[in-house]
Amino acid sequence: MTTIKVGVYVDAENVLRCGGHGLRYDTLLDFILSQPGAVLQRACIYQGVDKERIQAEDLYRTSVHGFQRALRDGGWKIVEKPVRWFLQEDGSKIYKANADIDMTVDILTQARNLDRIILVTGDGDFTALVEELQNQGKRVEVLSFLNTALELQQSADQYYSGYLVPGLLPVRDAPAVPWGKPGSRIRGSCVHWDAAGHYGFIRFMRLESGGSLHLSDSRHPDSPYQSAFVAGSEIPKTFPQQYLAQRQAILEFDLFESDRDPDSFVARNCTVITSRYAA
Structure with a gap:
């Protein structure tokens, strides 16, 4: 099997600001390294740290130190970015810990020893970096949560919504049933919607997602995906159903076996976690 050298770079401040609070970093590595031939070369987290608060x-x-120790034990390198505070006109304070330059320099320096690079961020400022790495022959993938810049998402060789990776973020009030088993509460996106019949199919990732993620057709025997039938009555009434097929809506739902086919699933009690659509 061909060895694929992998580098993972996490913009921790962007993740925290954009829906990724509670991200499980061990699950992130498991997901990335589940791909055939993947060998981890670099795993870096760029974290904002308030040096004054550390002292006081x-x-x-x-x-902070406990979080960093746990990450280092899991094989991550922590790159600290000092927090800078700014006074606004109304007297309130905001902080910034922008890691763009640090991440960009490190990735460009280390890219010659990598085949596949994963950026965990939704910041559109990294779009130019993605394109430069691709020009060098690298495969560049992006994983993020809310507020992802569309140009970054579209420039990547593959884009993953972190909400759809099993176990990457906890599902609130989920029953103690493993992801993808009947009775579990999981997340997926609609890949087919029949507007006339008011039904569709939601694709979700299996708990063991090893395999080729580009095999997005859940009917393929090597695909890491499965599908669940969903009736229009299970979709929130306030959500415009005509936008479901755009695949931008992330749905959270209860998974059950089909009454008609024990090898098939149905989705019930759907809620929309996040969506990008033009009303």
Whole structure:
């Protein structure tokens, strides 16, 4: 089997601001390395740290250092970016810990030893970096959550919504049933919608997602995906159903076996987690 050298770079501040709070970094690596031939070369997290709070607040210092120790134990390198505070006109303070330059320099320097690069960010400022890496012959993938720049998503060789990766983010109030088993609450996106019949199919990733992720047709024997039938009555009434087939809506739903076919699934009690559509 051909070895594929992988580098993973996480813009932690962007992840936290854009829906990724609670991201499980061990699950992230498991997902990325589940692809055939993948060998981890670099795993870097760019984290904003308030140096003044580190000195002044015991609780903050303990929290930051504990988080970093756990990540290092899991094979991650932590690159700290000092937080800078800015005073706004109304007297309030905002902070910035922009890691764009640090990440870009590191990735361009290390890219010669990598075949596949995964950026965990939704920041559109990285679009030019993606295109430069592709010009060097690298495969570049992007994983993010909310507020992903469309140009970044479209420039990547493959884009993943972090909401759809099994176990990457906890599902609130989920029953103690493994992802993808009947009775579990999981997430997926609609890949087919019949407007006349008011029904469709939601594609979701299996818990064991090893295999070729480009095999998006769940009917393929090597595909890591499965599908569930969904009736229009299970979709929130406030959501414009004509936009379901755009595949931008992330749906959270209860998974059940079909009454008609024990080898098939149905989705019930759907909620829309996030969506990008033009009303």
